[in-house]
Amino acid sequence: MVYERYQIDTVDGIDTLRDRMESADTVEDWSFILSDYISAGNAKVSKTTAIFNMNSAHDCPNFGTRENGESDTGYCQVPKEACYAAKTETIYNAALPYRRRQEYLWDCITPELWAKAFMCLNERKRNTFDSIRFSEAGDFRSNADIVRVNTIAKMVDIPVYTYSASHKLNWDLATDFTINASNDRADYGDRRFMALPENQEKPENTVWCPNSLQQNAGVPAEDRIKCGECKLCLNKEGPDVAIHIH
Numbered sequence: 499m500v501y502e503r504y505q506i507d508t509v510d511g512i513d514t515l516r517d518r519m520e521s522a523d524t525v526e527d528w529s530f531i532l533s534d535y536i537s538a539g540n541a542k543v544s545k546t547t548a549i550f551n552m553n554s555a556h557d558c559p560n561f562g563t564r565e566n567g568e569s570d571t572g573y574c575q576v577p578k579e580a581c582y583a584a585k586t587e588t589i590y591n592a593a594l595p596y597r598r599r600q601e602y603l604w605d606c607i608t609p610e611l612w613a614k615a616f617m618c619l620n621e622r623k624r625n626t627f628d629s630i631r632f633s634e635a636g637d638f639r640s641n642a643d644i645v646r647v648n649t650i651a652k653m654v655d656i657p658v659y660t661y662s663a664s665h666k667l668n669w670d671l672a673t674d675f676t677i678n679a680s681n682d683r684a685d686y687g688d689r690r691f692m693a694l695p696e697n698q699e700k701p702e703n704t705v706w707c708p709n710s711l712q713q714n715a716g717v718p719a720e721d722r723i724k725c726g727e728c729k730l731c732l733n734k735e736g737p738d739v740a741i742h743i744h
């Protein structure tokens with residue numbers, strides 16, 4: 499299915515979000531809004547990792563570029579049909595509008611306010627977030643997105659990390675968060691994070707993602723090591739990482 503650039507006014511729930519944003523006066527007010535647009539981990543990521551998307555998979559600037567060639571920003575190493583984030587948006591009706599509202603929020607809020615609201619919501623939590631992952635779905639659209647995430651990373655006192663196939667952007671701007679580079683078309687980011695077909699060997703100086711190894715070995719998803727418990731992709735230092743595409 500091909501998605502046209504969407505009209506924000508038609509996104510489910512946008513009016514409620516706009517009303518909330520209009521009546522938000524304090525950082526605390528914003529923290530309750532942000533709290534509803536941050537998820538605590540997922541099937542592969544630990545619950546103590548805050549996940550926020552700057553856009554959906556269907557609106558990702560690099561979606562489908564494996565088939566169609568590079569976009570203005572980059573190139574995705576995963577075929578469209580193998581994109582987990584896009585599958586989620588197709589299977590669960592609420593996922594795409596939720597992520598589009600995340601994009602709206604991202605575009606309307608300053609990074610300074612995002613960071614303050616995040617710290618406020620984290621103070622309320624019993625089990626506090628100990629890392630932030632940007633882009634479970636979607637990708638960086640411009641250098642402005644990099645600058646904004648970098649501003650947030652400077653303000654919060656926990657690691658911030660991401661995966662990106664937007665190799666054409668200026669990643670020198672990302673001084674304070676970790677970038678896992680998901681294509682090899684440019685020398686960017688802190689490490690290569692590669693998705694290899696089943697049975698393909700990894701290059702030298704690369705380690706297998708332990709979660710992927712456990713998946714290959716048939717370990718149930720709930721028993722596998724999660725990102726956050728494993729910190730390979732959270733740190734700027736460290737080897738390249740490989741996973742298998744299933």
Ligand code: SF4
Nearest residue numbers: 707709725728730731
């Ligand atoms: S190497 Fe570790 S942090 Fe990276 S994807 Fe695998 S489990 Fe997550």
